Amino acid sequence: MQKRALVVGLGIAGMSAAIGLRAAGWAPVIVERAPERRRGGYFIGLLPDGRQAAVDLGISEDLHVRNPPDAGKAWELDRHGRSAPGLGFLHQPGRPAAVVRGDIEAALWQSIAGTGGEPVEVRFATAPAEIDDGADDVEVVLEDIGTGHEYRERFDLVVGADGMRSSVRRMVFGPHEEYMTNWNAMICAFQLDEQVPSYGAQDSVISARAGRAAWVFGLADRAPTALLTYRTADIAEQFTGDRVERLRSVFSGMDDPAVRHVLDGLERAPEFLFDSVHQVKMSRWSKGRTVLVGDAAWCLNLYSGMGATSALRGGDALGRALRENPADLRAALTAWESGLRPSIRSHQRTARIKQQMFVPSGRVAEVLRSFILRLGGAWRRRKLEKDRAAAPVGSGASV
Secondary structure (H helix, E strand, O other), X not given: OOOEEEEEOOOHHHHHHHHHHHHOOOEEEEEEOOOOOOOOOOEEEEOHHHHHHHHHHOOHHHOOOOOOHHHOOEEEEOOOOOXXXXXXXXXXXXXXXXXXHHHHHHHXXXXXXXXXXXXXXXXXXXXXXXXXXXXXOEEEEEEEOOOXXXXXXXXXXXXXXXOOOOHHHHHHXXXXXXXXXXXXXXXXXXXXXXXXXXXXXXXXXXXXXXXXXXXXXXOOOOOOEEEEEEEOOOHHHHOOOOHHHHHHXXXXXXXOHHHHHHHHHHXXXXXXXXXXXXXXXXXXXXXXXXXXXHHHOXXXXXXXXXXXXXXXXXXXXXXXXXXXXXOOHHHHHHHHHHHHHHHHHHHHXXXXXXXXXXXXXXXXXXXXXXXXXXXXXXXXXXXXXXXXXXXXXXXXXXX
């Protein structure tokens, strides 16, 4: 008899896990609290491991990539609004693939809808209310969010892929406070309707000061996305009052064109992500017949730049472990976690360093960060000019 798995969450981690489960011969069922699938979203740079996972999951052909030529130009703004060449996210080693969150989810959706195999059952406006993990199966009470109707269903495995504040983790492993580390920082990410004036359509623009920063991520075939991030000692206070007014207050005094444009764009944005920054740290990602993946299990956070990559890898690796251990669920989950944990732990550590690049903690860090990125930008510009000069005539090389 075919084994059934309940996957909670229709994000990158959940759909990746469902595709992996299907490839292992399981019958996954995805439940999603929202009434419909999300679209659009903020900028993501997909690193090599994530691109390989997309290939392994069979979605790479459907993944729309938006890299500007030669990774585009990045401009670093000083305190007076003057710009100089810098290094953007896409200029780091590994040649990240530029996408927005919705691009990855659209490619995954194509697969679970049937183009990559049998369609996966998806139930919108549905969430687990209780999880009773037994020796032979898991009994789950599912709730129809619209009507409040509850019903019971049995599965061989429950996969919690429902984000940093996972309801599955809370019900099976314990309160959020036991696992979520506080980084005393906030983020706001959204789609801009147009580029910062006087910059190229595909340029990235960065304005970072001690404790606060604005990033504009240029893309090849759509308007840029924006990120506002800042440090704060009082997280709870940030969720009171009007979000836009709070951000205008936080960024007051940063009177440069990028910050002004991003704040004005926020006023017009139909939706935006506004949230505190955390990491999730757990000694084990599975318990009995329940396993957590993606942000529910490890939440590397936005500063790591590895969230989507790790979510894709996690789902793909889960399916592989189940294929290799078809008769022993515990062995499969142990092998899956053993393979992933070293890299997850490493990325969680380096995220602290990367946070300084996104939003420096103080004036010294601000100056050092600016010096490093401007020096790197100058080096990159010289290298591109050298490569262009060395390229054969007619090769089409460009800066």
